[in-house]
Amino acid sequence: MEEKIKILIVEDEMIIAANISLQLTHLGYEVIGIIPRAEEVLPLIRAQQPDILLLDINLKGDLDGIDLAHLIQKEFKIPTIFLTANSDETHFNRAKAVNPYAFISKPFKKLDLQRAIELTVLRIEEENTKKENGVSEENFVLSDAIFVRSHDKMVKVNIQDILYIEAERNYCKIHCKDKEHLLVATLKDLEEKLLVNNLMRIHRSFIINLFHIDEIANSHVVIAKKAIPISADLKKQLLQHIQKI
Known part of the structure; x- marks a missing residue:
């Protein structure tokens, strides 16, 4: 127990x-x-x-x-x-x-x-x-997954299952379809480690999975009914990025 x-x-x-x-x-x-x-x-x-x-x-x-x-x-x-x-x-x-x-x-x-x-x-x-073991968080970010601590175990979150990642001060909230995970890392640190084509930072507080975009509007994108803000410059980069993947 x-x-x-x-x-x-x-x-x-x-x-x-x-x-x-x-x-x-x-x-x-x-x-x-x-x-x-x-x-x-x-x-x-x-x-x-x-x-x-x-x-x-x-x-x-x-x-x-x-x-x-x-x-x-x-x-x-x-x-x-x-x-x-x-x-x-x-x-x-x-x-x-x-x-x-x-x-x-x-x-x-x-x-x-x-x-x-x-x-x-x-x-x-x-x-x-x-x-206890001097493990660095860098060991938990892989090319296709992130390992997130949940109580006394590490839970694997596949990159393809991530809808978007939201900054919460010195933490990140990873939003998947059926669950949310908390990760002790800044969005900037996570962005540097997640060298994956389908993930892109479009706002100071959001990294999104391009494969899960439902709508692209003038000032935001929509993923799983969540409107995520985006600037005009980054929207242009987003459209160029989508064409390459």
Whole structure:
């Protein structure tokens, strides 16, 4: 039986905290506690260390979430996701200093929470793999397939099955017909490794599979009902590329 990811919630608005806990439980994670005050966090972590810390920046009291994250990092290396209703530049720059794995802005949707946790888990798994065997991600991109980490195994995704690849900050989401995969890599890095004629970058956030294009419009292409933007210059390159394959 696969061990559940343990998550600690530090949030002083208990209705929000309870809602987050319920959502995480439904998603299959284990919530090991809900703590409203910064001063109570370190004793609990020393007794039971979580895999992920979900931490509100705007905690009431002498310490806010960023101060608390600094204190925790002196003793532990726990991946942290910040929750915040205040996204001003000052808070953001202070928060960046503790290298959080993600930010979730309040109010947020269930999907925002789900994606932030999934991306954090994926990054943890990739980091652990590299520590254990020093495997480079370059080994996982082949001429006809990409190997994508899914929990404790590598899943082969055939290039021909890829509809399009979408950038999500330092991650890529690989869209196939029946499934999506997350890959720890920037779109630029992936573009350099995927030397395949039928894959082409047509936007700063998208690489598409030319074989799966359904429509080519003035400012976008359509793949599996998804409209993907394209500039006039790149549209010209796209049409030339299609004629060659």
